[in-house]
Amino acid sequence: MEQISNGVRVPSAQRRPDVVVVGAGAAGAVLAARLSEDPDREVLLLDAGPIPRGEAGFGPELLDARLVPGARPDHPAMTSYPVHLTPERLWQVPRGRVLGGSTTVNGGAFVRARRADFDRWAAAGNPAWAYGQVLGFLRDSETDLDFGESDLHGSSGPIRIRRSRPTHPAAEAFRDAARHLGFPAEPDKNDQASPGFGPVPSNSVDGVRRNVGLSYLPPEVLDRPNLRALGGCRALRVVIEHGRATGVVVARDGARSMLDAGTVVLSAGAFATPHLLLLSGLGPAADLMRYGIPVLRDLPAVGARLGDHPQLVLDWATRGDLGEPAESWLGGCLHLASGGEGPDDIEILQSLVPMAGLVGGVVRVPDAPLSFLVSVQPSEPGGRLRLASADPDALPRIDYGFLSTGEDFRRLREAVRVTAALLDSPPLAAMSKGLTDPGPDVLGDDRTLDRWIREHLSTSQHTCGTVPMGPADDLRRAAVDQFGRVHGVRGLRVADTSILPDTPHRGPAATAVLIGEIVADAIRRDLGPS
Structure with missing residues (x-):
């Protein structure tokens, strides 16, 4: 040095x-x-x-x-960047600050x-x-x-x-619900087969x-x-x-x-x-x-x-205690093409730990809902990172440019409605009371659902480009x-x-x-x- x-x-x-x-x-x-x-x-x-x-x-x-x-x-192993997901929607994006x-x-x-x-x-x-x-x-x-x-x-x-194994009752029900709605199985999401439902490849092995x-x-x-x-x-x-x-x-x-x-x-x-x-x-x-x-x-x-990737967290209430996962918070994952054609640009990822538990650092939160993390995965970037100062201690200005087109809303609406349909299918309905939010009145009206999407938007934290x-x-x-x-x-x-x-x-x-x-x-x- x-x-x-x-x-x-x-x-x-x-x-x-x-x-x-x-x-x-x-x-x-x-x-x-x-x-x-x-x-x-x-x-x-x-x-x-x-x-x-x-x-x-x-x-x-x-x-x-x-x-x-x-x-x-404020976890000590990370730092956070303030961003604008849309001009009105502020967010904090965490990044790891550790080996x-x-x-x-x-x-x-x-x-x-x-x-x-x-x-x-x-x-x-x-x-x-x-x-x-x-x-x-x-x-x-x-x-x-x-x-x-x-x-x-x-x-x-x-x-x-190692791929997540559907041993948790909610993971088994998600698999069966996807099958009930006609989505194909996708046992290995790291090959290049047609998209569908399958376990998540993970670098977490035996709970580590x-x-x-x-x-x-x-x-x-x-x-x-x-x-x-x-x-x-x-x-x-x-x-x-x-x-x-x-x-x-x-x-x-x-x-x-x-x-x-x-x-x-x-x-x-x-x-x-x-x-x-x-x-x-x-x-x-x-x-x-x-x-x-x-x-x-x-x-x-x-x-x-x-x-x-813009993301929405969709909570669903369970009928009774389904227990905690044995090895990973990850349940199953469904990929599908919006509109039934083109690239598989919708992801519905299951969390087996309540969001309150992930935020609080605990596995079990009694009576808390479980969640699906729903995202759409566009290929054309729409955001921008710019200087806010010449001082290296001053963070840059970051604008994501989400929800800038009607197509953005259309695909997110579809992702939310597919998730609701999964929860209404017999395999998941047996253990679910359905989405806690949005309710049927919101789901049934495009304009109202768009407003809900704008107010609940987050990000998958998959920044590129x-x-x-x-x-x-x-x-x-x-x-x-x-x-x-x-x-x-x-x-x-x-x-x-x-x-x-x-x-x-x-x-x-x-x-x-x-x-x-x-x-x-x-x-x-x-x-x-x-």
């Missing part, structure tokens, strides 16, 4: 790292693990939060797969993007992202405990995958949430002599000299320091990574000049194409190439879900790991100019 003294670097005795990875989340942990497999490469991993060692370091509360730490306000990032505090779903997502990204000028190109990386990242080694699945990767940090960076990997991991170290900006990234300015232990680097990889997440780029003079020129930040590279796409990948000749839509290299800046890459051109038709945790694998492979193989 080099200290900054009166603006002059003071070199330390430590060797300059070949790669500095900023962010130890789903992609950053993968990068640190894969890049340090080469003993002659010095890797430095930074994270603003702590970097625990093994299961004991994380502790039982973060590892309990029946809970979702990110649902708890493993949001995979340490999220629900543990580990579902691959769809073939159509990969092929759409490939067609947008990213041929390395075609489904046939990425399948090998998907297999190498996992140990599938249900299906084992096959053309689709791996059996020796760091992430252990095995986050990506724990999976890729166990103590024996953290102890590699060519890997250093610094927790409590927050990046403030990237240093760029003569068109090349040469280091990172960080805050640690109350002091600011300069870290030299051969290559910098930003894996801080789809909020923090674009924010760092903007603070470093990389982004829309007019926005940078507005806050007095020197424009080092005009990149209009930074922050301009934010995407996420804030530093999208694509060709260098289309800077309004692309800020990095398919291997995460920032257009026009040497020695700087991005590797997290911010590089996805739009949101996949599934949650992005498995795709975030894939990003880490692809970018690490590109660095190791030295694909293209550095």
